[in-house]
Amino acid sequence: MWYAMSGDGPDLDGQMAAQLQRGDTAAIEALYDRYGRLALGLAYRILNDRGAAEDAVQEAFVAVWRNAAGFDASRGGLRNWLLSIVRNRAIDRLRGNAKARAEVQLDSTERAGGVPDPWAAVALDLERKQIREAFDELPDAQRRTLGLAYFAGLTHVEIAQQMQVPLGTVKGRMRIGLEKMRAFLRARGVTA
Amino acid sequence: MTPMNHVEAEELLGAYALDALTGDERQRLEEHFRSCDEHRDAAADLGGIVPQLALTVEDRDPSPALRRRIMDAVSAEPSQPVAVVPLLPSRPPSTMTGPRVGRRPRWVLRPVALAVAGALLLALAAGAVIGRLTGPNAATIAYTFQGDATRAPGAQARLVYFKDQQAAVVAATGLPRLASGQVYEMWLIKDGVPVDEGIGSSTDGQLAARMTGDVSQFQQFAITIEPGEQRLPTTTPILLGTLRSGG
Numbered sequence: 001m002w003y004a005m006s007g008d009g010p011d012l013d014g015q016m017a018a019q020l021q022r023g024d025t026a027a028i029e030a031l032y033d034r035y036g037r038l039a040l041g042l043a044y045r046i047l048n049d050r051g052a053a054e055d056a057v058q059e060a061f062v063a064v065w066r067n068a069a070g071f072d073a074s075r076g077g078l079r080n081w082l083l084s085i086v087r088n089r090a091i092d093r094l095r096g097n098a099k100a101r102a103e104v105q106l107d108s109t110e111r112a113g114g115v116p117d118p119w120a121a122v123a124l125d126l127e128r129k130q131i132r133e134a135f136d137e138l139p140d141a142q143r144r145t146l147g148l149a150y151f152a153g154l155t156h157v158e159i160a161q162q163m164q165v166p167l168g169t170v171k172g173r174m175r176i177g178l179e180k181m182r183a184f185l186r187a188r189g190v191t192a
Numbered sequence: 193m194t195p196m197n198h199v200e201a202e203e204l205l206g207a208y209a210l211d212a213l214t215g216d217e218r219q220r221l222e223e224h225f226r227s228c229d230e231h232r233d234a235a236a237d238l239g240g241i242v243p244q245l246a247l248t249v250e251d252r253d254p255s256p257a258l259r260r261r262i263m264d265a266v267s268a269e270p271s272q273p274v275a276v277v278p279l280l281p282s283r284p285p286s287t288m289t290g291p292r293v294g295r296r297p298r299w300v301l302r303p304v305a306l307a308v309a310g311a312l313l314l315a316l317a318a319g320a321v322i323g324r325l326t327g328p329n330a331a332t333i334a335y336t337f338q339g340d341a342t343r344a345p346g347a348q349a350r351l352v353y354f355k356d357q358q359a360a361v362v363a364a365t366g367l368p369r370l371a372s373g374q375v376y377e378m379w380l381i382k383d384g385v386p387v388d389e390g391i392g393s394s395t396d397g398q399l400a401a402r403m404t405g406d407v408s409q410f411q412q413f414a415i416t417i418e419p420g421e422q423r424l425p426t427t428t429p430i431l432l433g434t435l436r437s438g439g
């Protein structure tokens with residue numbers, strides 16, 4: 001049984017959201033334990049710089065804390081909300097819009113603390129495997145086009161210039177690529 | 193603004209879902225959605241896939257300090273308990289096939305005494321009290337803003353700033369309906385630089401919000417419709433007004 005993609009472990013995320021809305025800082029730690037490595041993976045994929053990626057992740061978690069009262073689960077799960085903020089913050093930095101960050105560079109790394117819920121972790125891994133397969137199944141041109149839009153924050157016009165293809169081609173790759181991913185996932189019982 | 197035809201809109205749905213359109217294209221497409229449920233629903237459908245792209249990345253192990261940095265930063269921020277205050281009695285949801293939005297107004301609420309804010313919002317809704325509170329030397333300043341004549345002709349917002357509390361309450365009505373995934377985002381603008389003051393959604397175009405801080409240092413107030421919370425506005429404001437006394 002899969003977790004709904006947008007719900008992603010509704011009990012745990014729902015509980016964390018409720019805790020956040022009560023102003024319980026333990027919820028931020030729980031959220032970090034569950035999604036901190038994923039969040040950093042996303043920020044690093046966009047920025048390719050560990051320090052900048054960690055700054056973006058820090059900003060995102062603080063933003064979640066600051067804006068928790070406005071979180072509306074009917075518009076998407078807590079995970080998607082967090083990751084969308086991570087992505088926005090990272091793209092801002094990529095475009096040079098972010099404030100100058102503190103010069104904190106740390107060489108050593110270690111696994112984040114905390115003990116994630118085993119089943120939730122397994123379910124998340126399985127879900128991510130399906131999504132990676134859906135992405136990898138796309139023709140290279142569609143995959144690159146989606147990647148440039150999502151991970152580089154480029155517009156369709158910028159992508160057309162970068163890939164040196166007509167704008168209409170980029171529009172088509174975006175739409176068809178997303179439609180193929182949706183069809184792939186739905187066929188496997190994973191719904192967005 | 194040139195209307196977007198059906199074929200052109202169809203071509204742009206993927207780029208819209210990926211937030212890869214220019215501002216003008218986005219605006220024209222969203223205008224098209226107002227009269228085209230088919231494309232609005234299709235865009236929402238594709239938009240549901242986009243967040244999953246984040247899950248295609250490989251995890252990375254944070255440095256040991258990141259957790260502490262986050263918790264230190266969070267501890268320095270005041271807690272934000274839920275305190276959503278409906279401005280007016282809710283009207284029944286629209287019978288139109290509409291986007292998935294919140295059931296009632298939700299704004300990011302900044303810390304300020306709840307009882308005070310609730311009472312003031314009621315006052316705002318009733319259109320009363322404000323006159324007695326305002327004046328050149330009053331500790332309270334009220335502003336009224338009208339929606340953009342094209343984008344939000346029926347919208348109106350009232351902002352009341354309480355100098356001594358360094359807090360403000362905002363009440364807006366008649367805002368345009370949101371498409372799926374969209375939110376209202378509120379901004380204070382100083383020297384041309386917008387500062388995000390929170391997001392919210394509503395099915396009936398009514399919103400209530402509170403802010404803390406010295407609002408008087410800002411020159412303008414604005415509301416935009418965004419495809420999720422943005423650090424800077426990505427669309428033209430549906431409501432933009434100057435902050436000056438006695439509005």
